[in-house]
Amino acid sequence: MITARYHREVPQRFRLEANKCVSCGHINFPPRLVCPKCKGQKFDNVVLKDEGKLLTYTILRVAADRFSKETPIAVGIVELEDGVKITTQIADVDVDTLQIGQKVKLVLRKIQEDGKAGILCYGYKAVVI
Amino acid sequence: MRDVFVIGAGMTKFGELWEKSIKDIFVEAGLKAIEDAGVGYIDSLYVGAMSSGLFVGQEHLGAVMADYLGVNPVPATRVESACASGGVSFRQAYLEVASGASDIVLAGGVEKMTDGADVTDALATAADQEYEVYHGVTFPGLYAMIAKAHMHQYGTTRQQLAAVAVKNHRNGAKNPNAQFRFEVTLEQVLNSTRVADPLGLLDCSPVSDGGAAVILVSAEVARNLKKPLIRVIASSQASDTIALHSRPSFTTIGSVVKAAEKAYKMAGIKPTDVNLCEVHDCFTIAEIVVSEDLGFFEKGKGGEAVEKGLTALEGGKMPINTSGGLKSKGHPVGATGIAQIIEVYEQLSGKAGARQVKNARIGMAQNMGGSGASCVIHILEVK
Ligand SMILES: [Zn+2]
Numbered sequence: 001m002i003t004a005r006y007h008r009e010v011p012q013r014f015r016l017e018a019n020k021c022v023s024c025g026h027i028n029f030p031p032r033l034v035c036p037k038c039k040g041q042k043f044d045n046v047v048l049k050d051e052g053k054l055l056t057y058t059i060l061r062v063a064a065d066r067f068s069k070e071t072p073i074a075v076g077i078v079e080l081e082d083g084v085k086i087t088t089q090i091a092d093v094d095v096d097t098l099q100i101g102q103k104v105k106l107v108l109r110k111i112q113e114d115g116k117a118g119i120l121c122y123g124y125k126a127v128v129i
Numbered sequence: 130m131r132d133v134f135v136i137g138a139g140m141t142k143f144g145e146l147w148e149k150s151i152k153d154i155f156v157e158a159g160l161k162a163i164e165d166a167g168v169g170y171i172d173s174l175y176v177g178a179m180s181s182g183l184f185v186g187q188e189h190l191g192a193v194m195a196d197y198l199g200v201n202p203v204p205a206t207r208v209e210s211a212c213a214s215g216g217v218s219f220r221q222a223y224l225e226v227a228s229g230a231s232d233i234v235l236a237g238g239v240e241k242m243t244d245g246a247d248v249t250d251a252l253a254t255a256a257d258q259e260y261e262v263y264h265g266v267t268f269p270g271l272y273a274m275i276a277k278a279h280m281h282q283y284g285t286t287r288q289q290l291a292a293v294a295v296k297n298h299r300n301g302a303k304n305p306n307a308q309f310r311f312e313v314t315l316e317q318v319l320n321s322t323r324v325a326d327p328l329g330l331l332d333c334s335p336v337s338d339g340g341a342a343v344i345l346v347s348a349e350v351a352r353n354l355k356k357p358l359i360r361v362i363a364s365s366q367a368s369d370t371i372a373l374h375s376r377p378s379f380t381t382i383g384s385v386v387k388a389a390e391k392a393y394k395m396a397g398i399k400p401t402d403v404n405l406c407e408v409h410d411c412f413t414i415a416e417i418v419v420s421e422d423l424g425f426f427e428k429g430k431g432g433e434a435v436e437k438g439l440t441a442l443e444g445g446k447m448p449i450n451t452s453g454g455l456k457s458k459g460h461p462v463g464a465t466g467i468a469q470i471i472e473v474y475e476q477l478s479g480k481a482g483a484r485q486v487k488n489a490r491i492g493m494a495q496n497m498g499g500s501g502a503s504c505v506i507h508i509l510e511v512k
């Protein structure tokens with residue numbers, strides 16, 4: 001992964017920085033230039049809540065090459081308390097015990113390694129609480 | 130807008146075509162379509178392809194194919210809309226003829242997936258690279274999350290998902306161009322290697338090479354060539370959020386609902402008027418969700434419908450994927466949307482052989498990209 005490209009997303013991946021539409025209150029994660037709900041272009045900076053619930057999930061038994069050593073990988077869609085939905089891995093869990101509706105919290109973890117000599121890429125993963 | 134007719138079709142066999150390059154594949158399909166149509170020239174051509182850059186390191190496919198098809202200097206354009214590239218290629222050709230800008234246009238699609246690229250990685254570029262793929266999600270993973278949500282919300286079962294694969298292989302076994310010309314049992318699907326729970330390998334469409342092309346013309350050209358009048362009575366397209374997680378529901382695909390609404394309105398028909406439909410069954414769950422979103426079955430009843438045989442070629446009231454679908458026929462991504470149109474065209478022309486639906490008058494093709502961020506629908510009718 002190109003360093004500049006990775007660096008650009010750090011505020012979101014490390015700190016859950018988002019923006020909130022001034023006119024309708026819709027929260028964009030990642031931040032956007034145009035509100036998809038009302039077309040507004042004025043936003044306040046906000047930080048997402050780090051707790052939420054699992055809306056759906058799967059267990060990846062086959063993954064792309066750079067994730068293949070980590071299978072099985074639990075991945076799901078989490079709805080955070082402020083209504084924002086994100087895709088994330090679910091860490092530290094017996095994958096066979098996962099259930100839709102479970103409460104989770106986002107923590108900072110290593111997501112992938114960029115080849116043999118590249119940078120380590122971090123970001124959020126969910127853990128069951 | 131003028132009436133537009135499909136008067137010829139050609140495709141390669143789908144599968145692992147080791148001996149053929151991406152050019153060979155497209156040109157073979159294109160030549161067959163031109164010969165079948167009996168036209169002496171074309172005014173322009175479109176090539177649908179998802180990711181020839183990643184799969185074979187070749188972009189600028191419009192120019193490449195016009196050159197190798199021997200039709201320079203006609204305008205030639207590559208169209209990309211992920212797995213909906215073929216359907217969108219057809220739509221661009223349709224619009225060009227309907228507008229009056231051209232009289233004879235070739236709409237094709239191609240993909241060469243077996244030349245050594247990391248296919249999982251290449252296909253994943255159709256999802257949100259930074260906010261889905263970064264976290265390890267694959268396409269089977271995205272559809273598996275749709276499946277989990279559908280099972281949770283409507284009680285759809287693992288057996289119902291598997292029934293889609295069994296039906297489509299039964300149809301594909303009768304299709305000489307299919308990649309997998311064999312039947313599979315429910316047990317084989319249920320016991321297939323796990324890919325992304327609840328989906329197994331036999332819930333997934335395969336990695337394929339293949340090309341397909343059709344010729345679209347104005348009414349005047351169709352009449353002069355004394356061709357059966359198979360008219361495009363609807364062409365529609367819609368988009369939705371690129372990331373699955375941004376949608377209000379994971380059990381309905383908004384772009385399919387929107388495109389279907391527009392298509393039925395344009396054609397002036399209802400879902401019950403459709404005699405057969407090719408749907409984008411990239412994964413078994415996709416066929417179930419789409420068959421509901423197209424209005425063939427009540428929301429949540431798509432699984433039950435396939436299990437009861439309502440979508441079967443033999444005895445089904447709404448035959449779906451008579452070609453074998455992406456599951457059995459194969460899924461060379463950019464060619465898929467055109468191959469769907471070809472099945473509809475052959476059914477309406479009475480040329481579908483062992484797969485023929487009796488008295489088929491109206492057929493539909495639904496092609497989508499990514500986890501449903503793009504959907505394109507066409508309806509054809511024989512006069
Ligand atoms: Zn807004």
